[in-house]
Amino acid sequence: MDTKISGKAFVLGDDIDTDQIIPAEYLSYNPSIEEERKMFGHYALSGVPKAQSGLPGGNTPFVNLADPHATQSEYTIVIGGKNFGCGSSREHAPLALAQAGVKAVVAQFYARIFFRNSVNGGYLVPLETDLELYKEIRTGDQVEIDLEKHQLTDQTTGKTYAIKPLGDVADIIEADGLFEYARKKQLT
Amino acid sequence: MMTITEKVLANAAGRQSVTPGENVWVKVDVLMTHDVCGPGTIGIFKKEFGENAKVFDADKVVIIPDHYIFTADEKSHRNIEILRQFVKEQGIRHFYDPDFVNKPGIPDGYDKNSATPYSGVCHSTLAEKGHCVPGQVMIGTDSHTCTGGAFGMFSTGVGNTEAAFVLGTGKLWLKVPPSLLFTFDGEMPDYLMAKDLILTAIGEVGADGATYCAMEFNGSAVKSLNIEERMTICNMAIEAGGKNGIIQADEKTVEYDVKRGVDKSAMTFFASDADAKYVSKHQFDVSKLEPTVACPHSPGNRALARKLDQKIDRAYIGSCTGGKIVDFQYAARILNGRKVVVDTFIVPATKEVDLALDSEKIGSKSLRQIFADAGCRIGPPSCAACLGGPVDTFGRMNEPLTCISSTNRNFPGRMGHPNSQVFLASPLTVAASALKGKIIDPRDI
Structure with a gap:
């Protein structure tokens, strides 16, 4: 795993639930079928109310829904507040973000199942911070996460913020998911 | 000095005791999936364990299509068919097949009086068909799997990857959650339901107030509720971020389960110790609560x-x-x-x-x-x-x-x-x- 992750930030607020990340009507796509899996990238974050989509201004589409072939977002780091990923157990949520190109989410804390899905499925790195970064960073800012120094730098403003170490899931993230981790540890 | 949740997990991990915060590998008694998460889970299972791999125990896998049944959506029909194929190749007995979903269009063949194996919503089905057994561990690809806690079992929701892992191995790593205790005492007024109690509890701690924690419910009012009402309470533990909700099993639980064909020898009865440690304790007199x-x-x-x-x-x-x-x-x-x-x-x-x-x-x-x-x-x-x-x-x-x-x-x-x-x-x-x-x-x- 790279120790640095950089990209453009997409900023959201508190309580971003899995229905906002991937609305239920798209769950009939089967993520095990490659062509259908791409559709999760297309619809990622399409359930976020417009006013909250891309703070502070809102009204910023994460993926260009007007283009039916668009499956990638220009934003690869999502900044959230409290309780990111609450609600349903759908693994389609971190999968949708990853399909759209998201490498990491930085939030104050996560709902349990979203966090586990992100880690165990090897979709993205769910980082935590004590700071209300969504009030600091603006959608479109270029940010860099340094996993060794435990910090995030907003290169657009030049400010640096502390993020928490990954803790006991670091090994699973390093292994790129539960299956690889279990094989390494000879648990399967 | 353990809570009921800690005792169930210790038992499933083959340990004398566990401490909140530690990661343990537990054996899983029931793995449930449905039409929305089943196809993805099956895909990962086959990718990781092989096209011809067999599930850890076909009798411990329960498949309950329930989400997108009465729709003309073709992919939803296709997903049910994926479940059927998997059930067939794996020899899974516990499959509640909406067999009337068999042609294009909105299915019109459902007849409640027919012999269809279809049941409906997975969490209610798990209870009605005797899959919720005191003391056991249930894992399901649905966040409301926490409903099963109403039977004094550990029951929680996971994603497709973890479910696929359980399908292949019969076990899963779990972080032992610390517990919050909610005590509801007093006599239930006739204008209140279990829903009012759980909405009160969630409102008390907030929609993220039990994140990564167990929510344990006790008190004379909880004990007075029937099993369906207890299910309502545990069902919404996830809405406070809870990993599981749990209510100690009692004679009502046994009676409900025995009626559903559960052998009493399969049940294990755990109770929290008097000196068990809780993150917080919340007490309510239900006679003072109002419709919420x-x-x-x-x-x-x-x-x-x-x-x-x-x-x-x-x-x-x-x-x-x-x-x-x-x-x-x-x-x-x-x-x-x-x-x-x-x-x-x-x-x-x-x-x-x-x-x-x-x-x-x-x-x-x-x-x-x-x-x-x-x-x-x-x-x-x-x-x-x-x-x-x-x-x-x-x-x-x-x-x-x-x-x-x-x-x-x-x-x-x-x-x-x-x-x-x-x-x-x-x-x-x-x-x-x-x-x-x-x-x-x-x-x-």
């Missing part, structure tokens, strides 16, 4: 029904949370002999509940007659509009309407239209509100 509502857009956004002045466009009674027999008994009590003034949708969770709409009566009238006479629309059992679903789903809000619902979530867009509003309440409060076209306290009827 969660306002948009969070299950933790608590208000009292009588204090709201809120017009509604529709009412909805259904789901694993609020579509059980007891839920319709309470709703019928208030709708009997009256007329609703807004569109009111009745969706039994399962076929068993659907049949009970005929067999359960108030006086000489069946619940079904009462609902029909009141002007309600009754749909077939499934998850239906609780989570929106495909646009042709029964009861789905395809316009920006305001709904009062006995379901479990009111996030933006949860029941369909992104600009719709959902107020969560007990089936009794939903029924009362349907009569007035605005949210009211059932005591006002």
